[in-house]
Amino acid sequence: MIAETFNLTDYCQRIGYAGELHADLATVQALMQYQLRSVPFENLDVLAGKPISLNPDDIVAKIVDRQRGGYCYEINGLFALALQALGIEWQFVAARPLFYPVKRPRTHAALLVRVEGVEWLCDLGFGSYGIRAPLRLEVLDTPVQQDSDTFMLSEENGDLILKALVEGEWARQYSFNRCPVEWIDFAPANWMNSTHPDAVFTQKPLVVRFTEDGRNILFGDAFKQIAGHTVTKRTIAAEEQAMLLAEHFRLTMEA
Template sequence: MIAETFNLAAYCGRIGFSGELRPDFATVQALMQHQLRSVPFENLDVLAGKPISLQPDDIVKKIIGRQRGGYCYEINGLFALALTALGVGWQFVAARPMFYPARRPRTHAALVVSLAEGQWLCDLGFGSYGIRAPLRLDVLDTPVPQDDDTFMLTQEEGDFILKALVEGEWRSQYGFNLCPVEWIDFAPANWMNSTHPDAVFTQKPLIVRFTEEGRSILFGDHFTQVAGRTVSKRTVAPSELALLLVEHFGLKANECSFHPAK
């Protein structure tokens, strides 16, 4: 995956990272956390009926140039470009979402990063119960606190399973294996997620931005803020939405092509 327009310095400026760049775990974790807190998970272009391009240069233009967010293919695609520029090895993995009542195809794109310490799951595009830092693949069945959430990797029938502790119960988020996946393999899933009437992304706004204290979530017209163990929820009026996107999700007003929930 190569983008002629990708510039590591511009990427670091977009995510607010000013530290030293090294091809090591500390840098990968820092970049991941800075990107999570700067680039929102969002589906505004899907709701506006705009095609979601998987061309790497289009992703750079959208997220860095226009300071937008995106969903898993765009957000993790951008992180893959940064890893390549940093000199860190990685591979895409195709993950099967597991929180739906019915079995789903492997439509989620995540990354496995190879470092001197081993292989790590990195995922910046899974929304609310997404991990906040890399998870080591060879540490299984061990709860890992991240911010005020707790995650765990297990293995079942040849797949790694990412689980999150939700209201005192371990809930499976998605499963994946290390079979080689190419970028082009996500094209059908991207088309389905951005056009199918039953896909969650085509139905209502879904926007998530992580903070040092927790996360902000807009789902439909419901706005939730999580700060530590404090959770506040409210319904937002259509007249508030554009300003909400600017203040809480870092999106520019002239980029907020917003369509209300169906």
């Protein structure tokens, strides 16, 4: 994955990170945290009928230059560019979302990262209960606390399963294996997610931004704020959306 326009300094400025940069786990954790809190998961271009480009330079222009967010291919693609600039080994994996009532294809893009001799799952572009820090792949069936969320990796039939503790129950989020995939392999899934009438991204706004103790979520006209174990919900009017996006998601609507 090559982007002629990617600049690590510009990326760090975009996510608000001013710390030291090294090819180590501490840097990966810090960059993941800062990007999650500054770059929202969002499908606004899909709803506007704009094509979602998998060209790395287009991703840089959208997220870094224009201060936008994106969905998994864009957000994890940007993080992969940062890892690459740091000289950290990574690969894409194709994950199958598991929270639908019927079996779905492997349309989600996640990252496996090898740093300090250990493999980790990194994922900044999952719109549901996404992890908040790298998860060590070899640690299975062990709850891992990340801020106010709890996750666990398990293995079933050769696949690794990401689970999140939701209201006291383990909810399966997605499955994946270590088989590497190429960037171009996500082109069909990107087209389906951005154009198919049954895809969740083509139906209503879905915007998520992580905070220090939870996340802000806009889905359709429902706005939810999760702060620790406190959840507040309200319905927003159409004329409120632009102000809400700016205040809680750091997004400015484009023409």
